Amino acid sequence: MQTAFPAPYLTPEALTTFIRTALAEDVGDGDHSSLAAIPATAYNRAHLLVKAEGVLAGVALAQLIFKEVAPALQVNVLLEDGARVRHGDKAFTVEGPARSILTAERLVLNCMQRMSGIATHTAHLTSLLAGTKARLLDTRKTTPNFRICEKWAVLIGGGVNHRYGLFDMIMLKDNHVDYAGGIAQAVQATHAYLQNTGRHLPIVVETRTLGEVQQALDAGGIDRIMLDNMSPEQLREAVALVAGRLPLEASGGITEQTIAEVAATGVDFISVGALTHSAGSLDLSLKAY
Known part of the structure; x- marks a missing residue:
């Protein structure tokens, strides 16, 4: 299991700045698809599904992204960063306001897919x-x-x-x-x-x-x-x-x-x-x- 923040550049301030900048790029003045189609009171859940073999990375970051989008979102981690994964594994579940899950979805996936690809290649070369x-x-x-x-x-x-x-x-x-x-x-x-x-x-x-x-x-x-x-x-x-x-x-x-x-x-x-x-x-x- 990896330490969540194992390097001096991984400060709360740096991570918050990264997440807020990335959300501003993606969300702009609003996630209008979710605002239009999903009731404000809807409460749902989702899980992160692994669809390939490799090394999982970005779980700790995903938790921060969900919290930034909506503190009410609850993440239950099933697999930690550094875990060896295969098709069909579930890394975590998230539940809470449905609109917020959808707003956070793409940033979580963009970060985790890329980070997991790098971690997988690094582990192989190592x-x-x-x-x-x-x-x-x-x-x-x-x-x-x-x-x-x-x-x-x-x-x-x-x-x-x-x-x-x-x-x-x-x-x-x-x-x-x-x-x-x-x-x-x-x-x-x-x-x-x-x-x-x-x-x-x-x-x-x-x-x-x-x-x-x-x-x-x-x-x-x-x-x-x-x-x-x-x-x-x-x-x-x-x-x-x-x-x-x-x-x-x-x-x-x-x-x-x-x-x-x-x-x-x-x-x-x-x-x-x-x-x-x-x-x-x-x-x-x-x-x-």
């Missing part, structure tokens, strides 16, 4: 790392204004969140290095910036060659080296070169077919943008009963 020390990371390749849900889904699926945004980590990527004039210059400027601004942020340096790996080691004062688009042979050489002095992250073009080989090289982390930008959705439905 299983391919068995027997190695590598841990699976997500990236910032997320849907604008939906990152909070996508990152959360990665955690539910057993992955690890990379930086949440541009504000919580210094990542000196290839363009930063090139614009700064080299790795040494970029790292030196970063240290000065952090000192001048009083910030304490982890520093990750992206490298493209073994020569750049050595430059990152020589620069010092960093927290992780990213190995970008390196072959398994290059990754093994980088692992040997670094010799445990810093964590290593493999990144770039890693797929379901190659991830096990990458993990076997001895890297500490593997970041995969496809966790969020290419994962499908799990088929779910909210059905009256």
Whole structure:
């Protein structure tokens, strides 16, 4: 069972803002279909029906959405976030004002289907790392204004969140290095910036060659080296070169077919943008009963 709010970005304020913005987009000045067809006094119930095999995600969020739409809605959770599910399972029931159930339905499904798809894909790729020390990371390749849900889904699926945004980590990527004039210059400027601004942020340096790996080691004062688009042979050489002095992250073009080989090289982390930008959705439905 997953902790309901397992990451610092999952604050009540952030979740409330997300839900209210999403409802404003969907509901506008009113759910006129429900207002027109359903009596204001109608009281009904529905259940969340799973229609495919995978990992369930978004249950805790669904509870918040129903509460935001109408505090009178009562949710009975049958399956928690992180549960392995199959066709025919019921994740929860909800009962209360019928209009409110219908108003909340699409946002609940949009979030849960997408989150469950990401959690399912994350769990699958994580299983391919068995027997190695590598841990699976997500990236910032997320849907604008939906990152909070996508990152959360990665955690539910057993992955690890990379930086949440541009504000919580210094990542000196290839363009930063090139614009700064080299790795040494970029790292030196970063240290000065952090000192001048009083910030304490982890520093990750992206490298493209073994020569750049050595430059990152020589620069010092960093927290992780990213190995970008390196072959398994290059990754093994980088692992040997670094010799445990810093964590290593493999990144770039890693797929379901190659991830096990990458993990076997001895890297500490593997970041995969496809966790969020290419994962499908799990088929779910909210059905009256």
